[in-house]
Amino acid sequence: MKSAQEDEYLAFVAARAKALYRSAYVLAAGDAHLAEDLVQETLSRVYVHWKRVVRADNPAAYAQTVLVRTFLSLRRRRSSTERPTGTLPDNAATGPDTALRLTLLDALGQLPPRDRAVLLLRYWEDRSIEETAQMLRMTSSAVRSQSTRALGRARALLGDSLSDLIPH
Structure with a gap:
């Protein structure tokens, strides 16, 4: 990627990463680790197609779509049989x-x-x-x-x- 495109991508990540994480956290039913993995996978897919993403009308909606589709794809795989435990972290909200x-x-x-x-x-x-x-x-x-x-x-x-x- 060119420097200007990298700067645009980094600005996009800085602006949207928290919102993507919140959505991923809900999709992952409170599993913070899965939510982080989903956001990472989403951002990497957006990076690969960044030229197309910036031409889209709404890059945030594009990333949200990628997030949801990544989640659904992950849930269809056989390897996604891990389930969160019933225990809460030590420091509850x-x-x-x-x-x-x-x-x-x-x-x-x-x-x-x-x-x-x-x-x-x-x-x-x-x-x-x-x-x-x-x-x-x-x-x-x-x-x-x-x-x-x-x-x-x-x-x-x-x-x-x-x-x-x-x-x-």
């Missing part, structure tokens, strides 16, 4: 919504990968149905039905426990 976040991440972690990806893009990333469909290579109607089913599965997993965690 603190804040008013910690219990709520952990409960939601746990429920998302129990959903199938495609359901998790649809919920992440539609509700965490606030993407439109059309954007989500394009990113996941699905039809708009498939995204709508998948979203409905995924939300139903998440609600079934959460049961009444979520209402106890939401401040009134």
